[in-house]
Amino acid sequence: MTTTLDSRIPSGPLEKKWEKHRIESRLVSPNNKRKFEIIVVGSGLAGGSAAATLAELGYNVKCFCFQDSPRRAHSIAAQGGINAAKNYQNDGDSVFRLFYDTIKGGDFRSREANVYRLAEVSRVIIDQCVAQGVPFAREYGGLLANRSFGGTQVSRTFYARGQTGQQLLLGAYQALARQVALGGVKMFPRTEMLDLVLVDGHAKGIVVRDLVTGQIASHSGDTVILATGGYGNVFYLSTNARGCNVSATYRAYKRGALFANPCYTQIHPTCIPLAGSYQSKLTLMSESLRNDGRVWVPKKKGDTRPPQQIPEEERDYYLERKYPSFGNLAPRDIASRSAKEVCDEGRGVGPGGLGVYLDFTNAIKRLGEETIRERYGNLFDMYHNITAEDAYKGPMRIYPAVHYTMGGLWVDYNLMSTIPGLHVLGEANFSDHGANRLGASALMQGLADGYFVIPYTIGNYLATQTGKKISPDRPEFKAAEQEVRNRIAKLLSIKGKKTVTTFHRELGLLLWNKCGMARSASGLQEALQQIPAIREEFWQNVNVLGDSQDFCQSLEHAGRVADFLEFAELMCLDAYERNESCGGHFRVEHQTEDGEALRNDDEFCHVAAWRFNGVDQRPTRDVEPLIFENVKLAQRSYK
């Protein structure tokens, strides 16, 4: 049975909703805050900022991360910047414009109220980060500098060299460290959440494994916050860190939280092309490069001349040709798909023909090498180090790669999932980016959720929970621990012939081909048949070596891949059922004459949220209709 989900969006005009909601939200008094224990899983921009802020408010926080330090969460790798509607450039920006750009960039598949709140809150995020000492780039007069990014026509992106994610994360990490010292947060690094525990239908704790000692333990709390990032590593090759995984959110899904829009994945247009089958990850080159770089391929198929020998009139600057007003700054999904198109036509460059040029010759002529070095020096160095090619002398070669996942656990306006007491922040939830995220918006969302949304909305749940203490010795915890132990024992006992990585690669390649930049009903059906077969073989033939009572990286990886092998099926099923194209979800059956994504608003202007019914059982597809009261649904145009 399909149910319609209640997103608890406040009534009233768009620009008053958040203010109204804050006034109407329940407060927890200071002496009651001390009595509540909050579990935060993940220490990136969303989890780290939430843990620090909730502790500042007086709550007791336990924060968990699988890395050896909270400072290493993958938010750290974000290069380009963070958007905020400050309008410091006086170029026509406003909260409404940031809201509109985000809704349009997401191809009209996100929630108006959430996105508007995000745009509103964006401004105080910058204030907060500056106060913490984030060394944003500045003008000579000492004021903050901005740059432009894909999918927008204003300059609203704040940045710290090409290391914005690192600096914002260090800001949140330092706030977190301060709370650790003050006793407000107890930090558990190298600790992985392996299950969510429900008591009377409410999320009241987690089961974790200490990755150093192998010890399985339970932690109870009054509410659980998941800020565990995205699931891009289901593709094996992605720009995500090696440890990024779906396990925390997927196990919450298996406990009853709905998983929304899992098919929405973002393929980033500017990554370094794949060099060989041994490769362990793909490296992103910040999208900011598209501010000054021009993307092109030869007009002729199979043109193997070095780029410098291809005359101007024989080059196809295809983004400038197809999208004259946005040009090289077309949104990510469009830029990625266009690269795939020209490579499919046989006009790709570099080994295997899977690459396009990103050329800085004109920019260097116009601005001088020194300016380009100042803007992108570290990116050029990184490119040189990886490829041994000098991008000051010749163009870079780039190709799209999996980068971000817009889907995630379904949450209401309070950021609470369908399990009472389970809150989900940052990339781990689904709410703000629709079917495609704009550049420099992930950092904005992570920090908005952690610093300025959850501290207000969590009271709406906690105020209903006064005086209920849950012990981690309850049978619900013991049963979950036993399940976790059994699963670990099973993985170690198979002693098959294939490594975990072999299965992960096999799954990833299948998804890249069938559920990547272009998807079709027939391809998705093939994937839906093949995934259970790979999963079955995994559980019979994987070889996991090591000791469960010890530091055992193969076991960590095996548990994560086991979850990917189930999650992948959900992703393909969602892609199959969403019989339209939108944003990063491109169904080849649905395209305009120009090859753009063709939405079907009559049938699919909704969020699809999946309810778990058992492994090998078809999940139920619930929907949340998307209602647009403030923007007109339109065919996206970046021409």
Added chain:
Amino acid sequence: MNFALKVWRQKNSKTAGSFADYKADDIPEEASFLEMLDIVNEGLIARNEEPIAFDSDCREGICGMCSLVINGIPHGPGKAKTTCQLYMRRFKSGDTIWIEPFRARAFPVIKDLAVDRSAFDHIIEAGGYISARAGSAPEANSLPIPKHDADLSMEAAACIGCGACVAACPNSSAMLFVAAKVSHLGLLPQGQAERHKRVIAMVRKMDELGFGNCRNHYECEAVCPAEVSATFISRLNRDYAVAVTREEVTV
């Protein structure tokens, strides 16, 4: 490319470790150093031998999770890069490569090549922050900061917290790490209120955790993947001297 590896294997912090010999054959020159180890590990698992434990996460040089001392140098040969950004084309086929964990009293070995660097977190907890509660910040542009100061602060803030500076230092000193944070925050107007308290707390915590003293070897700067300059150590020493003097005056 083919290599002979001498790899440090150690079951845990309580047992002694030793070097073991492995062959790394048919390694593509475009592979990264960690991808080379991945290939070796896949081979070990196929032979039912336990793979070599080592830390890594982002594999693009920013998270600071990877470590390793390669042929005696933290993060291996070459300037300004982490181990994950070291590529095999830098070696010659037939080379023997020695691979060890970062070695320092304050960084105990967890297993094989993985070490515990939580001491760095404890130094930050001691004072490596600006106290600014969420919600209390003034408008961002109300506080202009000269570009030069902001840029210099960013140079210090670029530290990735990997610990190579400690591993490279003959005294296992964490001065470059501490100097980077003290300078990042101390160069900004927002960081002034806690400037003296911060430097004293961080330096004392560093000493307490078993890091050694700086004796100007500059090995830290030479291996730093983020190219944090050792001149920040001078800034740290100056800030510390001033702070201690003021502390004595006020007490």
